[in-house]
Amino acid sequence: MIGYYVHHQGAGHLARARAVARGDAARFTLLGTGLAGRTGSLPVIDLPDDRAAGRAFDGRDGAADRPEALHYAPLGHDGVRERVARISDWIATRRPALMVVDVSVEVAMLARLAATPTVYVRLSGSRTDPAHLEAFRGASAILAPFHSDLDDPAMPDWVRAKTWYAPGLVETMPDPAVDPARVVVVFGAGGGDADGAALAEAARRTPDLTWRVLGPMTPVTDPPSNLVVLGWVEDVATEIAAAGVVVGSAGDGVVAGVLAADRPFVCLPQSRPFDEQSSKARALARAGAAIALEAWPEVEAWPDLLARARALSPTARQHLLQGPDAAAIHDRLLQLADAGDRSGDRA
Structure with missing residues (x-):
């Protein structure tokens, strides 16, 4: 046993x-x-x-x-x-x-x-x-x-x-059709709620994209139509695998899912003891596997950030999954x- x-x-x-x-x-x-x-x-x-x-x-x-x-x-x-x-x-x-x-x-x-x-x-x-x-x-x-x-x-x-x-160390990954116009936001279950107002601004700045938020999010008075709040979902892996770009934390579960699905990644580490997420975000950026940010960006930066994430070579992500x-x-x-x-x- x-x-x-x-x-x-x-x-x-x-x-x-x-x-x-x-x-x-x-x-x-x-x-x-x-x-x-x-x-x-x-x-x-x-x-x-x-x-x-x-x-x-x-x-x-x-x-x-x-x-x-x-x-x-x-x-x-x-x-x-x-x-x-x-x-x-x-x-x-x-x-x-x-x-x-x-x-x-x-x-x-x-x-x-x-x-x-x-x-x-x-x-x-x-x-x-x-x-x-x-x-x-x-x-x-x-x-x-x-x-x-x-x-x-x-x-x-x-x-x-x-x-x-x-x-x-991930469960069997699904293989859904990828939607290039979909941004999936996932910050894991160990932190606070996602900032609804900031996400609403990002969605308004990119009207040609659909932003799907997994997990809790602070309320938004007048959310744009391209911001979809799913709350807690059991099948996070399918959401990640279908994303054109993933925006999320540097938690081990989120990072493992992104690498396993080989999706472009904008990484926003959350505060954790022992520098856990910041350390990993820096390493992902050094490896060329993610765009890593120390803080939430200005709304005008989102189109460029998402484009830069898409432009990263998948070779770096695939290397980090070897083992x-x-x-x-x-x-x-x-x-x-x-x-x-x-x-x-x-x-």
Whole structure:
């Protein structure tokens, strides 16, 4: 058995889990909050919520005396206590050969304390703080859902040496007809609402294009007819694959979908801890795979920005998708779990 811990912040963690597990209910169990009904045939261990009531989750617990090996360990939180107990009980009962952790240094440490090898999913950015480095050090392997060319320059060599770079960690991509006049806007589930007024201005400035917005957007009093707000959609991959140009964040899920669909990309990184999205946006621009901006542009800039994105060579995007895909990582995890099972360490 392989456990796969799925973080609740953002949609990319679950998308990767489904892609890697590939419906293999005999070997994979997903653990996380709010997963019921979203994992297909894969079994789920539902975990109590660890977020503080009444405020948005930002990964900070406000503790002044937290150990450097931890990121989020609030005191006196019943959800955290029950969460730790449920994970520990599942490990003790099912005795998994491996835990994939996407992502939480605390769960990685808990699994290691419970005598279970881990594969830690390493996201983009400058993750060289003590907590991340200790989670990397304790892992049997590290899984990065991006090409090595997109790695942060400050990442230590020993971390890179343990890393499986796997830019193809996406579910099966659809192949719809591409609409050159369609701009798809997607910023992922981990950030705030898209700016409706700014998007309305962009749509008005490009009346020959249709702007389709995925996810929440702030209200617009008088939206133009070529601005279509879809809200949350299950089939994001089809929307991305049909786009003439994608405008979106630098989250791992968005970037992986854009690269897998080989679509022109205007990248607007959102603020994230550890410089996650800004680091990746800069790397995409260096590679010639996207037009990357530090801030939302003036409305007059949109026609030129979209034209520049279309003019980028697809060769750069295709290069950044080279590497193990989800099926290969699935098989590699099985091999690692089976090798550990035969080693006698768990006897």
